[in-house]
Every structure is written in structure tokens, then in C-alpha cells.
Amino acid sequence: MKVSDIVSELGLKVCSGEQGLDREIKGGYTSDLLSDVMGNADADQVWVTLQTHKNIMAIASLKELAAVILVKGYEPEADAAEQSNVEGIPILSSEEEAFELTGKLYKLISD
Amino acid sequence: MDFKFDIEGGNFSKAGSASSDVKKVLKKLNVDPKLIKRIVVSIYEAEVNVVAHAYEGEMNVSIFPEKIVVRIVDKGPGIPDIDLAMQKGYSTASPAVREMGFGAGMGLPNIKKNTNELNIKSEVGVGTEVELINYLN
Numbered sequence: 223m224k225v226s227d228i229v230s231e232l233g234l235k236v237c238s239g240e241q242g243l244d245r246e247i248k249g250g251y252t253s254d255l256l257s258d259v260m261g262n263a264d265a266d267q268v269w270v271t272l273q274t275h276k277n278i279m280a281i282a283s284l285k286e287l288a289a290v291i292l293v294k295g296y297e298p299e300a301d302a303a304e305q306s307n308v309e310g311i312p313i314l315s316s317e318e319e320a321f322e323l324t325g326k327l328y329k330l331i332s333d
Numbered sequence: 334m335d336f337k338f339d340i341e342g343g344n345f346s347k348a349g350s351a352s353s354d355v356k357k358v359l360k361k362l363n364v365d366p367k368l369i370k371r372i373v374v375s376i377y378e379a380e381v382n383v384v385a386h387a388y389e390g391e392m393n394v395s396i397f398p399e400k401i402v403v404r405i406v407d408k409g410p411g412i413p414d415i416d417l418a419m420q421k422g423y424s425t426a427s428p429a430v431r432e433m434g435f436g437a438g439m440g441l442p443n444i445k446k447n448t449n450e451l452n453i454k455s456e457v458g459v460g461t462e463v464e465l466i467n468y469l470n
Contacts, residue, residue, distance in 0.1 A: 256381075257439035260374055261446070273434045280349030284356060284373050301346060 223247045223331060225289045225312055228268065231330055232316060232323070234291065238303035239312035245288040249331060252324045256281055263287060270324050274298050278313075279305035287311060291327075293320045334362075340383045340390040342409065345433065348384040351392045352377040355403070362396065365469070371447040372401065372467055378440040379405040379463050385430050386410060387460065403465045411457040419445070 226243040229236060236243065251263035252270040256277060259269060265286040271278065274296050282290050283305075289312040292298065298306065298313045306313045316323045336358055338351035355376055359369045376392065383390035387409025395402045412418045418425075419441050426436025445451050450466035 254434050255437045255439065256434040257378060257437055257443055260377055261439060261443040265370075271434075275433055276346050277348055277433065277435075280353070280377070284349060284352060284377055 225268070225314075228289075228327065228330060229314060232326055234314040234316050237292070237298050237306075237313045237315050239289075239306035239310055241307075242289065242310040242312045245311070247288045247331060250324070250327050252320055260285065268327065270320055270327065272296055272320070274302060276301045276305055278302060279309060279311065282306075282311045283309045289314055291316055291323065293318060293323055334396040336394040336396075338392045338394075340380055340387075340392060340405070340407070342383060342386075342388040342390065342407070345384055345430075348381050349377055352380050355392065355394050358394065359401070364401070368401075368467060368469070372403065372465070375444040375447040375465050376403050376405070378443045379403075379465065381435060382440055382461075382463075383407045383409070385426055385435060390460075399470070400466055400468045402467075405463045405465075406460065407462075408460045411459055411461055412453070412455040413457050415453050415455060 225245050248266040250268040253259050254271050263285050266288050268289045269287050270291045272293050279302055292315045295317045338354050340351050356373050387407035390407030393404045421442045422438035424436045424438040430436045448465045449468050452464040455461040
């Protein structure tokens with residue numbers, strides 16, 4: 223499954239990093255603690271969070287994540303969006319809360 | 334082979350850039366990707382510690398045939414009780430830093446988990462030196 227597939231399936235907004243929409247997804251991780259994601263997420267996962275600052279892109283890049291999904295309609299801060307464009311790792315946004323979104327993502331990815 | 338990267342204390346917008354530079358070097362040198370992943374976790378945490386707590390620091394990477402040694406040296410407040418700092422969940426990070434999702438007391442435990450050998454020396458009011466050693470085989 224590609225990032226573009228979850229964008230269309232879950233009606234996500236593409237905030238930045240459009241050139242990374244064809245990245246392959248292998249699972250996901252939901253957390254707002256950066257060290258938790260650093261220590262436990264794996265490459266090619268999508269990361270669900272409410273953090274919107276630039277450091278999410280440092281983590282996404284170092285861990286080679288497929289995309290970051292912001293919950294509750296949050297948008298990335300300007301420098302985070304800029305970094306997402308540089309890295310080619312999309313930041314997406316969902317109107318839903320982390321619980322609902324993660325549930326739907328899990329179903330989509332594991333099917 | 335030695336490499337040196339600067340770390341700016343307090344500047345969160347640059348946190349991770351030294352780690353990213355080290356990662357690029359290790360990739361170029363064809364270091365085992367699994368080992369790169371482990372090293373990246375530990376050096377990022379060490380870099381964020383400098384950004385969050387110290388005034389300035391540097392990351393020194395030395396590559397030997399049998400091991401990779403990363404030394405993160407900072408000028409800063411130092412760690413009064415290293416055993417306490419090593420405990421999961423213990424943190425002295427400010428509320429502002431915690432709000433960003435840092436300061437959960439997971440940094441040093443993350444480093445320990447992803448490093449073959451971890452050595453910490455610290456002097457209160459002077460600074461801290463963290464040495465991470467990973468063996469190649």
C-alpha cells in the first residue's frame with residue numbers, strides 16, 4: 223500500500239511533501255512522545271501524532287518513515303512543512319482523533 | 334577515520350542535524366544498515382539531550398575496523414546523579430520542552446538499549462561527555 227492510497231481511502235489532506243506520496247507503507251505507529259517514536263517506530267511506517275513542530279521531520283527522516291499524519295485537523299508548522307518538502311516525506315492531516323484514525327489505518331494496512 | 338559535528342544548545346529547530354550528518358557518513362561507508370539504525374537512535378537522543386540541557390556541544394565520530402565510537406561532549410549544567418538520570422521516566426526537562434513531546438525520561442534508556450557500550454562522565458557546572466561504542470561484529 224502506498225501513501226497515496228491511504229490519502230484517498232481516509233480522505234486525508236496532503237499538507238506537504240507531495241513528492242513522497244508513492245512511498246510504500248509497512249505498518250504504523252501512534253505516539254506523541256518523540257523518544258518513544260525514535261525508539262520503537264520502524265522504517266516505512268506511518269506515524270500518527272498531534273505534534274506539529276519541525277522535530278517530527280527530524281524523526282521521520284532519521285527513521286525513514288513513510289509519512290506523518292496529524293490528527294484533529296492540525297497543520298504542520300511552516301518550518302516542518304518546508305522540511306517535509308526537502309525530505310520528500312509527506313505530512314498529512316486528518317479531521318479525526320488518534321484513536322479513530324489509528325483504528326481505520328490498522329484495518330486498511332492489515333487487510 | 335574521524336568526523337566532528339557541532340551541536341547548538343537550545344536550538345530545537347536544528348536538533349537532529351548532527352545525527353543526520355553522521356547517518357549520511359555511515360551510509361556512505363557502507364556500514365550495516367541494522368547497525369546504522371541502532372546508532373541513529375542513540376546519537377539522536379544524545380544530540381537532543383545537548384539541545385535540551387546544554388549550552389553547546391559537539392559530536393565526534395571515530396570509525397575503526399572493529400568498532401564505531403561516538404563521543405558527545407557538551408558544555409552545560411552536567412548531571413548530578415547519573416544513576417537517577419538513567420532511570421526510565423526520570424527527566425529534568427522544562428515544561429516547554431515536554432510539551433514538544435521530549436523529556437519523557439526515555440532518552441538515556443533508549444541509548445543504552447541501542448548501544449553495546451555506554452560511558453557517561455559528567456561534572457556539575459562544567460559539562461557532560463557521553464561515549465557510545467558499537468562493535469561491528
